[in-house]
Amino acid sequence: MQKTYFRYVLLVPALLILAATTIYPIAFAFVLSFREWKIAKSPTPGPFIGFENYQRAFSDANFWNALKVTSMYTVMGVGLAVGLGLAIALLLQKPTRASRIVKPLLIFPFAVSLALKGYSFRFMLVPEFGVLDRILDTLFPFVAELNWLAHPFWALFWMSVPEVWGWAPLIALMFLGALGSISPEIFEAAKVDGATNFELFWHITLPLLRPIIVIVTLLKSIFSLRMFDLVRTMTAGGPGRATETLNYYIYTVGFNFFDMGYASSLAVILAVLLSLFALLYSRVLLGGEK
Amino acid sequence: MSQAPIARTVSTENKAGNSENRFIKNFINQTGYYIALGLTVAFVLFPIFWIAITAFKQSIDVQSASLFFTPTLQNFRTIFSHPFNFAPLIYNSMVVGVLTVLIAIxxxxxxxxxxxxxTFIGQDFLLIAILATQFLPPVVVILPYFIQFRNLGLLDSYTGLVIVNLSRVLPFTIWLLKGFIDTLPTEIEEAAYIDGCNELGVLRHVTFPLIMPGIATSTIFAFIMAWNEFLFALILSSTKTKTVIIGLVSVVGEQGVVWELMSAAGLIVMVPMIILAFSIRKYFVEGMTMGAVK
Structure with missing residues (x-):
């Protein structure tokens, strides 16, 4: 191909907008994280205070709590989504007519807005007439007295369920794509050699799915680590601070307490944390091409 | 099939017993399979189904969580009238979504x-940087946006919402479309160059028509992202540009939620997006992972 400047004409408009809409705000937040600024008290940023906001973060019990909640939430959500996705994929792997009908339905939950997912599950868990609460109370009478979203552990668990509802079917579709490429003869041959179903799964299916498990785990972690919508619509961080994710904590510091400087420093910490995951993901993406 | 050699070695008596056992075993397997399939369908569709039927319920039927009730359209009448006024909110969401798509794609x-x-210098770095901006938590950029938009008078404006949506949609669609273009063979383009087509001509007349499925997929993804976007709209839009999602928040209110109204609003929020997602089901997985899984 000729050496012309056409490539830059193509690149520059998108990159300019990206720089203006992402790089600039990050830089702005970064600078702000070294300043004091309570926006309710003064309309302009206060003086530079060095690393004080960061020092404050590391001695802030609420920050550590938010970090713990976020990690627990991420591990739980990723584990449930990948596990359930795998189960659905193994179930639908057999090419029957029924599985062909079910497959297209699997993308429905993902299209539902997270905010609506949050409200819907909160509704279904209402103690007196929530339909999930009723079903669970009938199946397990000993939980009848439990108000799911008022219990520290169960609130966090249920907050991960709407996300798992959206992701697990999608993950199943990803697995199904990979499983479709195994030729049935491999299974037949292994069965003749006397392999059990578990051995088939462990030695044939699982190694084949490993690259997708890596991709999905990273991608789902990135989405879980920045969870805000479900906290806002299901629990508002409660009971106490049991479901207050880092994202939600930053939101309250910035928009309930109007402490822009401190909120910015927390945001920078979160951004650094997430960019590590993004870096890993990009290595998987770029590595796959070569 | 694979049992054939084993079956040949057993005596005739056992054979009869075996086939009966196998029949029962098959029956149990089949039943188990369909039960599991039924549970999967229930898991996937039940929340959608429940919101859909609740949207047509009266308060009393919501309180009893009943499956059988006389449907009513009252909830929709309520959310389309004062103070919820859903019609302008749908319009706002459409305007923001369409403008975002028209600029981003x-x-x-x-x-x-x-x-x-x-090829150019720093290509890999650029790709990673674009990806990193895509994964940036919205809460990180919302503080600067809020502060700057307040200074610029862009709070509660379409311009403001389109700008913030671009920050999410643009990196995503770049990666997605790159995946589509990568899969096209370069031979067709090279042939066009030999025929004397210039670079712009090749892009317009050769590549562009070939990546139409990719463009359609990214357009729909971008629109769904903008429509479902929550945090930015929550903070940056109020009376004039409130989107449907924020309308949903207002319907829910802070206490004493009227669930049948929430469901009616929810149905309006989700049904168009489910239809759109369904229309690109072939490319959905590829899109979601930005081409990592084909």
Missing amino acids: PLAVMCAYAISRY
Whole structure:
């Protein structure tokens, strides 16, 4: 191909907008994280205070709590989504007519807005007439007295369920794509050699799915680590601070307490944390091409 | 099939017993399979189904969680009238979504084509940087946006919402379209160059028609992202540009939620997006992972 400047004409408009809409705000937040600024008290940023906001973060019990909640939430959500996705994929792997009908339905939950997912599950868990609460109370009478979203552990668990509802079917579709490429003869041959179903799964299916498990785990972690919508619509961080994710904590510091400087420093910490995951993901993406 | 050699070795008596056992075993397996399939369908569709029927319930039927009730359209009448006024909110969401798409898609096509077809210094770094901006938590950029938009008078404006949506949609669609362009063989483009077509001509007349499925997929993804976007709209829009999602928040209110109204609003929020997602089901997985899983 000729050496012309056409490539830059193509690149520059998108990159300019990206720089203006992402790089600039990050830089702005970064600078702000070294300043004091309570926006309710003064309309302009206060003086530079060095690393004080960061020092404050590391001695802030609420920050550590938010970090713990976020990690627990991420591990739980990723584990449930990948596990359930795998189960659905193994179930639908057999090419029957029924599985062909079910497959297209699997993308429905993902299209539902997270905010609506949050409200819907909160509704279904209402103690007196929530339909999930009723079903669970009938199946397990000993939980009848439990108000799911008022219990520290169960609130966090249920907050991960709407996300798992959206992701697990999608993950199943990803697995199904990979499983479709195994030729049935491999299974037949292994069965003749006397392999059990578990051995088939462990030695044939699982190694084949490993690259997708890596991709999905990273991608789902990135989405879980920045969870805000479900906290806002299901629990508002409660009971106490049991479901207050880092994202939600930053939101309250910035928009309930109007402490822009401190909120910015927390945001920078979160951004650094997430960019590590993004870096890993990009290595998987770029590595796959070569 | 594989049991044949084993079956041959057993005596005739056992054979009869075996086939009966096998029949029962098959029956149990079949039943188990369909039960599991039924549970999967229930898991996937039940929340949608429940919101859909609740939207047509009266308060008393919501309180009893009943499956059988006389449907009513009252909830929709309520959310389309004062104070909820859903019609302008749908319009706002459409305007923000369409404007975002109209700006993002052409720019993303150009950028993705340049990255896929040309080489330049720092290409890998650029790709990673674009990806990193896509994964940036919205809460990180919302503080600066809020502060700057307040200074610029862009709070509660379409311009403001389109700008913030671009920050999410643009990196995503660049990666997605790059994936589509990467899969096209370069021979067709090379032939066009030999026929005397210039670079712009190749992009317009050769590549562009071939990546139409990719463009359609990214357009729909971008629109769904903008429509479902929550945090930005929550903070940056109020009376004039409130989107449907924020309308949903107002319907729910802070206490004493009227669940049948929430469901009616929810149905309006989700049904168009489910239809759109369904229309690109072939490319959905590829899109979601930005081409990592095909």
